[in-house]
Amino acid sequence: MYSRWMLRSLIASLLATSAHAAVLxxxxxxxxxxxxxxxxxxxKLQQNTKDxxxxxxxxxGDGMGxxxxxxxxxxxxxxxxQSGEEGYLSFETFPYSAQVKTYNVxxxxxxxxxxxxxxxxxxxxxxxxxxxxEDIERGNCATVKGNELVSAVExxxxxGLSTGVISTARITHAxxxxxxxxxADRNWEDVSDMPEAAAAGGCEDIASQLVNFExxxxxxxxxxxxxxxxxxxxxxxxxxxxxxxxxxxADARSEVEGDRTDSRDxxxxxxxxxxxxxxxxxxxxxxxxxxxxxxxxxxxxxESHMQYEADRANDIAGEPSLSEMTSKAIDILDNNDKGxxxxxxxxxxxxxxxxxxxxxxxxxxxxxxxAVQAAADATNPEDTLILVTADHSHVFTIAxxxxxxxxxxxxxxxxxxxxxxxxxxxxxxxxxGYTNGRGFADLGSETNAxxxxxxxxxxxxxxxxxxxxxxxxxxxxxxxxLSSETHAGEDISLHAKGPGAxxxxxVVEQNVVFHLINQALGLLND
Amino acid sequence: xxxxxxxxxxxxxxxxQLAAFAHQQSISNASPKRCQAEQLIAHYEQTFGExxxxxxxxxxxxxHNHNQAQQQKSTVQQLTLLRKGxxxxxxxxxxxVANIWYLNRHKQQQLTRVFERYQQGIxxxxxxxxxxxxxxxxxxxxDHALLASMSHQKxxxxxxxxxxxYTLATATHEFQLQWLPALALPQSLVVTDKQTHQTxxxxxxxxxxxxxxxxxxxxxxxxxxxxxxxxxxxxxxxxLAKMINQGFSGSPNAHAHHHH
Numbered sequence: 001m002y003s004r005w006m007l008r009s010l011i012a013s014l015l016a017t018s019a020h021a022a023v024l025x026x027x028x029x030x031x032x033x034x035x036x037x038x039x040x041x042x043x044k045l046q047q048n049t050k051d052x053x054x055x056x057x058x059x060x061g062d063g064m065g066x067x068x069x070x071x072x073x074x075x076x077x078x079x080x081x082q083s084g085e086e087g088y089l090s091f092e093t094f095p096y097s098a099q100v101k102t103y104n105v106x107x108x109x110x111x112x113x114x115x116x117x118x119x120x121x122x123x124x125x126x127x128x129x130x131x132x133x134e135d136i137e138r139g140n141c142a143t144v145k146g147n148e149l150v151s152a153v154e155x156x157x158x159x160g161l162s163t164g165v166i167s168t169a170r171i172t173h174a175x176x177x178x179x180x181x182x183x184a185d186r187n188w189e190d191v192s193d194m195p196e197a198a199a200a201g202g203c204e205d206i207a208s209q210l211v212n213f214e215x216x217x218x219x220x221x222x223x224x225x226x227x228x229x230x231x232x233x234x235x236x237x238x239x240x241x242x243x244x245x246x247x248x249x250a251d252a253r254s255e256v257e258g259d260r261t262d263s264r265d266x267x268x269x270x271x272x273x274x275x276x277x278x279x280x281x282x283x284x285x286x287x288x289x290x291x292x293x294x295x296x297x298x299x300x301x302x303e304s305h306m307q308y309e310a311d312r313a314n315d316i317a318g319e320p321s322l323s324e325m326t327s328k329a330i331d332i333l334d335n336n337d338k339g340x341x342x343x344x345x346x347x348x349x350x351x352x353x354x355x356x357x358x359x360x361x362x363x364x365x366x367x368x369x370x371a372v373q374a375a376a377d378a379t380n381p382e383d384t385l386i387l388v389t390a391d392h393s394h395v396f397t398i399a400x401x402x403x404x405x406x407x408x409x410x411x412x413x414x415x416x417x418x419x420x421x422x423x424x425x426x427x428x429x430x431x432x433g434y435t436n437g438r439g440f441a442d443l444g445s446e447t448n449a450x451x452x453x454x455x456x457x458x459x460x461x462x463x464x465x466x467x468x469x470x471x472x473x474x475x476x477x478x479x480x481x482l483s484s485e486t487h488a489g490e491d492i493s494l495h496a497k498g499p500g501a502x503x504x505x506x507v508v509e510q511n512v513v514f515h516l517i518n519q520a521l522g523l524l525n526d
Numbered sequence: 527x528x529x530x531x532x533x534x535x536x537x538x539x540x541x542x543q544l545a546a547f548a549h550q551q552s553i554s555n556a557s558p559k560r561c562q563a564e565q566l567i568a569h570y571e572q573t574f575g576e577x578x579x580x581x582x583x584x585x586x587x588x589x590h591n592h593n594q595a596q597q598q599k600s601t602v603q604q605l606t607l608l609r610k611g612x613x614x615x616x617x618x619x620x621x622x623v624a625n626i627w628y629l630n631r632h633k634q635q636q637l638t639r640v641f642e643r644y645q646q647g648i649x650x651x652x653x654x655x656x657x658x659x660x661x662x663x664x665x666x667x668x669d670h671a672l673l674a675s676m677s678h679q680k681x682x683x684x685x686x687x688x689x690x691x692y693t694l695a696t697a698t699h700e701f702q703l704q705w706l707p708a709l710a711l712p713q714s715l716v717v718t719d720k721q722t723h724q725t726x727x728x729x730x731x732x733x734x735x736x737x738x739x740x741x742x743x744x745x746x747x748x749x750x751x752x753x754x755x756x757x758x759x760x761x762x763x764x765x766l767a768k769m770i771n772q773g774f775s776g777s778p779n780a781h782a783h784h785h786h
Binding site: 111112127128138174186187192193251252253254255256304305316350351354355448450451453454482483484485486487 | 612613628630632634636637649650651652653747750752753754755757758759760761762763769770771
């Protein structure tokens with residue numbers, strides 16, 4: 001029963017709401033901006049959130065900071081003939097998001113090793129180390145023992161879920177490695193990368209840990225029975241093959257493809273362990289995999305990193321795209337009724353930025369968004385939590401006052417003008433730029449961002465009046481000359497959809513990502 | 527020009543420094559004893575920045591005399607070319623840096639740059655080789671187009687000792703080449719700028735054959751390497767951090783004089 005005071009308040013409130021609504025002019029209420037935004041709120045009010053998921057897919061765009069998202073969404077729209085600014089990358093339409101603090105325990109600006117360890121184990125750690133806590137001494141094998149963390153992938157295996165790890169970088173690179181390996185140094189990708197003392201001290205290289213994942217996990221936790229990572233796909237064959245030309249793959253680019261100095265052929269060892277598994281190294285092999293029957297897949301599609309998406313057609317043997325790898329992995333993993341945990345990294349966004357080449361960084365981000373959409377299309381939103389985030393940012397900026405619809409890779413053209421704006425030095429400038437790095441280069445139609453490394457750094461202002469800055473081979477200007485553009489320290493974003501997604505909110509530490517996965521899958525429940 | 531060619535040529539110019547100027551000097555008599563063109567070590571001396579005759583340039587620049595005096599100083603550098611089948615290395619003994627190319631069966635050039643002082647190497651992306659000219663330059667130190675455009679003047683000797691003389695005069699430069707066709711190497715290459723009278727010289731000093739080539743490549747192959755794409759993620763490695771922060775390209779002559 002309402003009290004008289006409450007009734008009075010309710011009537012007053014209703015009258016006030018009605019009066020406020022009447023205040024809005026028709027031009028405001030009928031504006032598409034207004035009604036579209038109102039619809040967003042109405043949609044959020046109707047959301048029915050669940051806490052538990054059967055499956056989790058964690059997408060990580062390496063080096064995909066906020067400015068990268070903004071620029072990539074504009075590029076995506078402009079490639080579709082639109083203005084660009086009004087669009088969204090696939091995951092930017094997810095209902096929940098958070099702002100993520102990325103620093104490492106010992107570093108203000110982080111690296112992928114420390115950040116991915118935080119996301120996949122729930123514990124922040126030092127820069128440059130994989131799957132171990134901050135008590136580690138980087139590069140010291142003796143400090144690994146006792147400091148190993150357990151990753152969500154390992155926990156998922158123990159609970160009987162299927163697991164998958166995909167990357168366009170080497171599968172032994174820092175981000176994918178943090179899902180399955182423990183290493184005092186991110187660079188110990190194979191035995192030849194390790195100091196003799198580390199190998200003699202019992203530390204195992206990262207590639208070997210991937211192949212021995214099942215055995216190692218069962219040794220660490222006696223009594224458990226796991227069946228190993230179901231799907232591992234990426235680049236990095238060199239770390240799995242002996243340093244012997246006789247083991248070269250069909251599309252080896254080096255005289256001797258393998259780097260291993262212990263004569264081990266890890267691809268053969270993997271095939272011996274999983275006799276019904278499929279080891280593939282090119283697009284034809286990838287296409288031949290039947291996801292309905294495949295139980296284990298190891299795909300190593302390049303000697304080192306896989307190609308940039310824009311350069312993929314130039315690969316000798318052919319490589320699948322990130323979208324294709326994601327779709328196939330889901331088709332294989334969802335054969336397990338208990339569910340799965342899949343980790344997908346777009347590793348070369350980071351490399352495009354390091355090379356100071358926005359075209360490739362953004363193009364790979366657009367492909368990353370397609371992979372997320374492919375995952376959303378292939379899964380049931382009622383039982384699958386999809387998390388999309390980055391590990392860190394880059395010193396990549398969107399600057400000046402370009403007019404709406406101005407080509408994001410172009411020169412700044414101001415509102416009301418058709419000519420590029422001129423800086424105080426009388427020269428035009430691009431909307432996109434880098435604070436540091438190698439600086440300007442005009443490589444025209446070159447689709448490999450790393451081609452820049454054959455040219456000396458060229459920082460500072462350049463006259464780009466006659467240069468087409470929208471070509472794949474254009475490398476943006478920079479202020480501070482460094483031979484590789486650097487990571488940045490500001491926060492990145494987390495986007496979430498599916499059961500448990502509503503817990504992604506606010507400003508959070510990066511290691512919260514692990515707890516979102518754990519909460520949704522109940523990895524640590526008895 | 528093809529963009530990928532441009533990138534490759536930048537690396538080549540950095541390694542051989544042929545775009546400088548020196549004046550003509552006597553030519554070494556070093557010549558091959560045997561024809562082993564696919565496995566050899568050729569030692570060259572490069573001379574840059576000497577004037578064939580003094581330029582007489584009027585100027586009101588108060589720094590002119592100082593600058594001119596600096597420009598007249600010649601620079602002498604050593605360059606060692608090593609060949610082993612589809613692998614070619616250009617080594618600068620002063621910098622202790624080697625550029626090592628490998629031509630793979632897909633006609634891609636893979637470059638690894640070895641820094642002996644740091645006992646590490648950097649791998650560059652394989653460059654698609656759409657024209658044989660690039661590999662010709664790496665393998666012989668002479669641009670294929672230049673060789674094809676030169677006029678044959680005379681020849682002496684026979685077999686492995688055959689020496690061919692070529693010349694070319696363009697609107698801006700004069701070229702004189704003494705070519706060893708059996709080895710596909712220059713005995714000497716002298717380039718003179720007609721306007722500045724500056725010349726550059728590439729002079730063969732000595733050639734070695736035998737197992738030393740294999741041994742040297744084996745030593746370099748044993749060094750750890752890093753993809754250049756990974757350099758930016760390795761600020762904790764002192765060598766790579768130096769690459770990131772100081773931006774040194776590592777080219778054998780990166781700190782040498784440039785007189786373009």
